Amino acid sequence: xxxxxxxxxxxxxxxxxxxxxxxxxxxxxxxxxxxxxxxxxxxxxxxxxxxxxxxxxxxxxxxxxxxxxxxxxxxxxxxxxxxxxxxxxxxxxxxxxxxxxxxxxxxxxxxxxxxxxxxxxxxxxxxxxxxxxxxxxxxxxxxxxxxxxxxxxxxxxxxxxxxxxxxxxxxxxxxxxxxxxxxxxxxxxxxxxxxxxxxxxxxxxxxxxxxxxxxxxxxxxxxxxxxxxxxxxxxxxxxxxxxxxxxxxxxxxxxxxxxxxxxxxxxxxxxxxxxxxxxxxxxxxxxxxxxxxxxxxxxxxxxxxxxxxxxxxxxxxxxxxxxxxxxxxxxxxxxxxxxxxxxxxxxxxxxxxxxx
Numbered sequence: 001x002x003x004x005x006x007x008x009x010x011x012x013x014x015x016x017x018x019x020x021x022x023x024x025x026x027x028x029x030x031x032x033x034x035x036x037x038x039x040x041x042x043x044x045x046x047x048x049x050x051x052x053x054x055x056x057x058x059x060x061x062x063x064x065x066x067x068x069x070x071x072x073x074x075x076x077x078x079x080x081x082x083x084x085x086x087x088x089x090x091x092x093x094x095x096x097x098x099x100x101x102x103x104x105x106x107x108x109x110x111x112x113x114x115x116x117x118x119x120x121x122x123x124x125x126x127x128x129x130x131x132x133x134x135x136x137x138x139x140x141x142x143x144x145x146x147x148x149x150x151x152x153x154x155x156x157x158x159x160x161x162x163x164x165x166x167x168x169x170x171x172x173x174x175x176x177x178x179x180x181x182x183x184x185x186x187x188x189x190x191x192x193x194x195x196x197x198x199x200x201x202x203x204x205x206x207x208x209x210x211x212x213x214x215x216x217x218x219x220x221x222x223x224x225x226x227x228x229x230x231x232x233x234x235x236x237x238x239x240x241x242x243x244x245x246x247x248x249x250x251x252x253x254x255x256x257x258x259x260x261x262x263x264x265x266x267x268x269x270x271x272x273x274x275x276x277x278x279x280x281x282x283x284x285x286x287x288x289x290x291x292x293x294x295x296x297x298x299x300x301x302x303x304x305x306x307x308x309x310x311x312x313x314x315x316x317x318x319x320x321x322x323x324x325x326x327x328x329x330x331x332x333x334x335x336x337x338x339x340x341x342x343x344x345x346x347x348x349x350x351x352x353x354x355x356x
Contacts, residue, residue, distance in 0.1 A: 026074045027112040029067060030096070034106035038067065042077070043093040047085035102151040102344055108295065110143045115302040122302050131310030134206075137303060141183060141209055148247060149186045151345055156190050159342040163352060164243060165272055171195035175242040178203065180232050180263060181249025185213030185225070192217070192225035201241075203230040235262035242267070245274045248348070250328075251320050252304035254313025260332035267355040273334060275325070275351040279341070282321030292347065293319075322349055329353045 033039045041057035042048075048056075054064040068086050071077035076096075078087045088096070095105050114137070121132045134140075161168050174197040179188050182202030192200045202225070204210050213227040230236075232246075233255040244263045250256050263273055278296060280287055287293045300318035309315040316324075322339055329337050334353035341350050 022074065024112060026070065026076070027109045029070045029074070030076070030106045030109040031113055032067060033071070033096070034104075034109065038064065039088065039093065039096040039106060040098055042086070042088035043090075043097045043099070045087075047078075047080055047083065047087040049083075049085055053086060098150075101154045102147075104150060107143070107147045107150065108292075111295070111299055114139050114143060115299065118302060122306055125306055125309070129309075131306035131308065131315070132302075133310040134307050137307075140303065141206065144248075145184050145186060148183070152187050152190055155342055155344045156187055157194050159344060160274070160350075161191075163340065163342070163350060164274060168195075170242075171198045174198050176240060177201070177243040177245065178237075178241045178266060180235070180244060180246045180259065182209075182213065182227065184209045185216060185227055187245070187247060188225050188227075189213070189216055189220065189222065192222045193220060196224055198224065200225040202227040203232065203235065205229065205231050233258040233262065235259075235266055237262070237266040239268045240266055242271050243274065244271070245276070247276045248278065250275060250325070251277060251300075251316045251318050252307050253316075254308050254311035256314060256316055257328060257331065260328055260334075264333045264355055269355060271355045273329075273351075273353045273355070275329065275353065276348050277320070277325055277351070278318045279347055279349045280319040280321045282319075282323035282325075287319060287321075325349075325351060 036057060036059055038053070038057050038059070042053060045053065045056060050065040050068055051061050053068070054061040057064070068077060068079075072079040072086070076088075076092060078089055079085070080087070094100055095103055098104060118132050118136055121136060125131050157168075161171065164170065166173075171191070172195060176199050177188075177191065178201045179185075180203050182188055182204045183206070185202050188200045188202045191198070202210070202213055204213075204227070207229050210227045210229050217225050217227070232249065232253060244267055246263070250259060253259050267273060280290060280293075280296060290296070296319050297317075305315045305317040326337055326339065329351060333355065335356045336352075336354040338352040339349060340352065341348070
């Protein structure tokens with residue numbers, strides 16, 4: 001016998017589901033607006049017709065006109081029916097264009113289409129176990145590099161460096177820093193350029209990312225930064241660095257405990273580990289009010305967790321949270337663990353831990 005239903009709750013949930021479907025569709029359209037430069041073009045224009053917008057962006061008018069219809073009905077772009085013109089309000093442009101830096105939310109909209117490409121494989125993993133390996137995400141590195149690059153440009157030198165012992169002065173005097181899971185080296189390239197007296201080493205298992213990082217370093221004539229292909233869980237380095245950093249790199253590891261133990265070994269006595277991870281609690285009820293919690297858990301299910309499980313890993317997931325992260329850091333031998341953050345990065349928690 002089925003339980004009686006509350007018609008008001010059913011009606012409200014119908015509205016919620018409609019918003020979810022429209023939101024998913026608009027996320028794809030916003031991703032297209034970002035990748036084609038449409039939002040950037042519109043931010044420079046007064047109210048304009050579709051032909052002018054298409055011409056400014058160097059795109060086909062018919063596609064732009066249909067895209068604009070989605071943007072208007074999604075209440076993202078304003079439409080003057082009498083003049084048949086379209087306008088991107090400045091209040092919206094501040095969250096949709098490349099000029100917004102880390103506040104540009106369209107960067108994250110790209111994950112919807114990207115993760116949709118592996119939906120069939122994730123569904124299969126639900127049924128049979130295992131996971132989807134990293135090489136099934138050929139565009140993930142590009143999107144991650146773009147989003148992290150925007151954040152680094154805004155925050156790394158002025159907000160992250162001051163968190164570390166000695167701040168900029170320590171870097172100016174000269175220290176040894178390693179970045180684990182460095183990707184294409186965006187963070188290290190900025191640091192190496194700003195602090196020529198210090199020495200920087202990036203480690204990543206992705207050969208393509210390391211090759212790109214080496215090319216970028218050579219293009220910038222930076223001789224104080226090197227990049228090595230290395231599994232984060234098998235660093236094999238002993239007491240070589242004053243500072244080690246990792247940016248959103250621990251939670252999707254197959255063996256995160258081995259990674260943290262290796263980082264501890266790589267640090268000199270008294271050295272500091274800066275571990276940046278997605279802001280979340282380890283307890284689900286605490287995340288109900290987290291603004292992007294559904295997106296965080298979706299990215300985790302369809303990338304972070306499943307990649308780890310593909311290699312028989314722990315499958316921590318992106319929302320492993322502050323409590324678990326602190327426990328893992330303590331288990332690895334770190335002390336004086338400080339949980340903090342920075343002004344222009346509201347989506348991550350910054351852990352500072354010391355090797356005694």
